[in-house]
Amino acid sequence: MAEIELLANLIVAAKKIVVFTGAGISTESGIPDFRSPGGIWDRFDPDDFTYQKFVSSLETRRKQWQLLSLGAVISNIEPNPAHYAIAELYRLGKLDCVITQNIDNLHRKAGVPEDRIFELHGNMQWARCLNCHQRFPMEEILPRIKEGIEVPECPNCHGMLKPDAVFFGEQLPQRTLIEATHRSQNCDLFIVVGSTLVVYPAAYMPVYAREAGAKIAIVNLTPTDLDQYATVVIHSKAGETLQKVMRKVHGKLTQ
Numbered sequence: 001m002a003e004i005e006l007l008a009n010l011i012v013a014a015k016k017i018v019v020f021t022g023a024g025i026s027t028e029s030g031i032p033d034f035r036s037p038g039g040i041w042d043r044f045d046p047d048d049f050t051y052q053k054f055v056s057s058l059e060t061r062r063k064q065w066q067l068l069s070l071g072a073v074i075s076n077i078e079p080n081p082a083h084y085a086i087a088e089l090y091r092l093g094k095l096d097c098v099i100t101q102n103i104d105n106l107h108r109k110a111g112v113p114e115d116r117i118f119e120l121h122g123n124m125q126w127a128r129c130l131n132c133h134q135r136f137p138m139e140e141i142l143p144r145i146k147e148g149i150e151v152p153e154c155p156n157c158h159g160m161l162k163p164d165a166v167f168f169g170e171q172l173p174q175r176t177l178i179e180a181t182h183r184s185q186n187c188d189l190f191i192v193v194g195s196t197l198v199v200y201p202a203a204y205m206p207v208y209a210r211e212a213g214a215k216i217a218i219v220n221l222t223p224t225d226l227d228q229y230a231t232v233v234i235h236s237k238a239g240e241t242l243q244k245v246m247r248k249v250h251g252k253l254t255q
């Protein structure tokens with residue numbers, strides 16, 4: 001496939017690659033995405049995931065924590081070949097960073113170092129107190145729900161605990177957003193993997209990269225509004241696609 005060859009050539013030529021990922025990179029790990037048929041927003045009401053509703057309604061908090069304890073934070077989920085391909089870019093010295101909308105921790109698990117991951121929508125592996133702002137590992141909090149404490153409170157100050165993912169209507173972590181914007185504006189290749197690119201400000205990142213002169217590549221099962229600006233677009237599954245691309249990259253680097 002010519003597009004696989006083209007993406008491999010872009011990677012070989014690039015010095016500072018930013019990879020931008022969405023829920024589509026994790027579907028092959030068993031986590032549903034949001035907007036594909038049967039996705040999360042087909043099963044749950046996004047309105048229940050707003051920050052305002054969480055802080056103002058005990059019932060919403062109870063529902064949220066129940067959902068989390070039912071394994072929505074599926075800790076035994078493993079990275080798939082797409083995540084490992086991105087970690088391989090890091091080992092080749094080609095990856096500047098991963099900017100992800102995902103809260104599933106899979107880039108870390110695949111071997112991308114902490115300082116190369118920017119989680120724009122937070123991370124579900126932690127709970128944060130809205131009063132004292134202390135963070136607690138989710139595996140410390142979730143067992144309380146199984147013990148019948150339906151809405152856990154902060155172990156430190158008894159304040160309101162919230163999963164550390166960004167809810168609708170909640171501000172994104174500002175330092176992360178600023179750094180992700182800077183990285184997007186200073187890379188030479190920006191690769192989108194598994195995102196509809198419809199949620200802002202995250203979806204501005206590829207726009208910033210393009211405006212700064214980077215080449216854009218998109219690996220996504222379905223078309224996106226940014227396909228028209230991309231040097232290469234591959235509408236197929238991320239796992240098999242990135243495996244093929246990395247095989248070609250290795251071949252070219254060892255020629």
Ligand code: APR
Nearest residue numbers: 022023024027033034035101194195196220221222237238
């Ligand atoms: N390989 C490649 N692409 C895939 C795969 C796959 N195996 N599986 C799904 N996709 C594509 C889908 O076609 C879709 O275009 O990934 C995209 C996933 O899009 P969304 O479900 O909208 O997920 P995302 O773009 O990450 O959503 C952004 O919306 O609800 C909020 O906070 C949530 O971070 C999320 C944000």
